[in-house]
Amino acid sequence: MLLLAVDTATDQGSLALVEEDRVLGEFSLSAAGSYLKFLLPGIETLLTQTGRRLEEVEALAVSQGPGNFTGLRIGLATVQGLAWALNIPVAAVSTLEVLAAQLPFHPHPVGVLIDAKRREVYLGRYLCPEDQPQALEAPERLPLEALAARLSPPLTLTGPGLSAYEQFLRAELGPDVHFAPPEKRFPLASTLARLARGRLTEGKAVPPQALLPLYLRPAL
Incomplete structure (x- = not known):
């Protein structure tokens, strides 16, 4: 299973592309540079560096918080859009x-x-x-x-x-x-991918429309 993991829940985000238990590529993103501006280009860069195409991704993982309100919204919305476009399963994991x-x-x-x-x-x-x-x-x-x-x-x-x-x-x-x-002390997308793979194997995928952030308090 080729799995793309996206974590934008804290000020230091992370992307990873993992195949089974092998990390093909991983790098960090900074919230200071705006996830909205750099998340999709970061995914494209990760795929290019690993020699894979987006259409080859078979599953997605996303960190659902708690954490940075704006980062969570951007990460979840991006993964939701990819899941719909590619028609692939998603696992959501607490940060x-x-x-x-x-x-x-x-x-x-x-x-x-x-x-x-x-x-x-x-x-x-x-x-x-x-x-x-x-x-x-x-x-x-x-x-x-x-x-x-x-x-x-x-x-x-x-x-x-x-x-x-x-x-x-x-x-x-x-x-x-x-x-x-x-x-x-900061979450790694490769760790997120490992936990997500277990959930997907157990049949615990989340429908894209049900992807919700774990805020633990109302967003301002």
Whole structure:
């Protein structure tokens, strides 16, 4: 299965083209450059670099958030349009789950944080004993000051939310909370593709018209 994965949920987006379990190509996109301007050209560049044509893509994967409101809208709308045009299946995966999956075979629970702005965060808590994260609870949006009460060590934190709040969290949570290395804190489209492939194999494709962002709060 040739699968195109699109992640525009955070300020550092990602595209990947994956065939079965082999990553043919992957690169990052920056929200600062506007996903609206660069997403479709990025897909064209990825296909050119890998020597594939759009018509060869057999499935799509998209990160559904939570995260950047504008980025989510652009990514979902692009994948929705491609799914209709190519008549191929789509899998949607939580951005929190993608980030947790980047810490496979992890000995401690994993807390994933994405900045929700206004000193709030999106939180997902997972067990990652293998390469498929297991959610401990539904994701939620919390004020930063309430976060410590929701996290119990031993624990490893990851996600782009650490960029803004790592110093505060280290002071609040103490030495028994670990922090993922910087290269693991942004979602990779290749990780998204791996999780999506599992969903598609299980028959869990999402109809294009049912692709919806996971905001966890009303978009402004």
